[in-house]
Amino acid sequence: MAPLSDMIPHPYYPRTLSIPSYSGRTWSPLQILGYRVISVSPHYSSKTKSSKVAQASSAPLGTRLIFLWFLACSGIHFITEGYYVAFNQTIASRNSFMAELWKEYALSDSRYITSDQTIYIWGPLCFIACCMIYKNCSKRHLVLFSISFGQLYGDIIYYATTLAEGAPHCNPHPFYFYFYFIFMNLFWIFIPIIVMMDSGKVIMSALNATHAPEKETRKNK
Numbered sequence: 001m002a003p004l005s006d007m008i009p010h011p012y013y014p015r016t017l018s019i020p021s022y023s024g025r026t027w028s029p030l031q032i033l034g035y036r037v038i039s040v041s042p043h044y045s046s047k048t049k050s051s052k053v054a055q056a057s058s059a060p061l062g063t064r065l066i067f068l069w070f071l072a073c074s075g076i077h078f079i080t081e082g083y084y085v086a087f088n089q090t091i092a093s094r095n096s097f098m099a100e101l102w103k104e105y106a107l108s109d110s111r112y113i114t115s116d117q118t119i120y121i122w123g124p125l126c127f128i129a130c131c132m133i134y135k136n137c138s139k140r141h142l143v144l145f146s147i148s149f150g151q152l153y154g155d156i157i158y159y160a161t162t163l164a165e166g167a168p169h170c171n172p173h174p175f176y177f178y179f180y181f182i183f184m185n186l187f188w189i190f191i192p193i194i195v196m197m198d199s200g201k202v203i204m205s206a207l208n209a210t211h212a213p214e215k216e217t218r219k220n221k
Contacts, residue, residue, distance in 0.1 A: 014169070023095060081122075128143065156189065
């Protein structure tokens with residue numbers, strides 16, 4: 001570890017963390033938010049149109065909302081996290097919008113600009129889930145349940161291990177800790193639970209319907 005006097009100043013925790021390539025932040029949080037809203041507007045518009053197509057096919061509201069959730073997840077994994085996969089080693093030294101977005105979010109967990117995390121599989125799986133929902137594939141519920149279980153498990157492990165360690169990588173400021181770290185990740189706990197409950201009911205109903213003739217046969221013997 002480099003002496004504190006030789007470290008490049010940065011806002012991340014722990015304060016002894018060395019980020020030799022850190023170039024500072026050139027975008028304010030409001031600039032990042034504004035640019036983010038503008039950049040995702042076309043993507044959101046396409047979601048709305050897709051939802052209207054699903055609505056036209058008499059899809060229930062819950063199905064349309066689940067479709068939008070997985071479409072949003074696929075966009076996050078492919079675009080935002082895809083950038084991280086490609087440039088995680090140099091994010092600290094970059095000043096592009098995506099790099100600034102990650103440097104801002106890393107205030108909640110500095111490992112986002114110092115670690116190489118494996119996130120390759122979720123984007124394709126979420127996109128496959130969207131396709132199955134759009135086509136009203138009867139097998140989609142097993143896929144939705146599996147993806148949601150993985151999201152829930154990963155988020156719980158992330159919370160548990162970080163909090164058990166005392167959250168040394170998190171900025172203790174209430175905004176960064178409670179809003180960025182706690183609140184922003186809660187979506188990947190509550191929504192997967194809802195999806196698992198919804199798909200779980202369909203799966204259990206199908207299993208019960210399959211075993212019903214067997215039970216009836218046993219009763220008649």
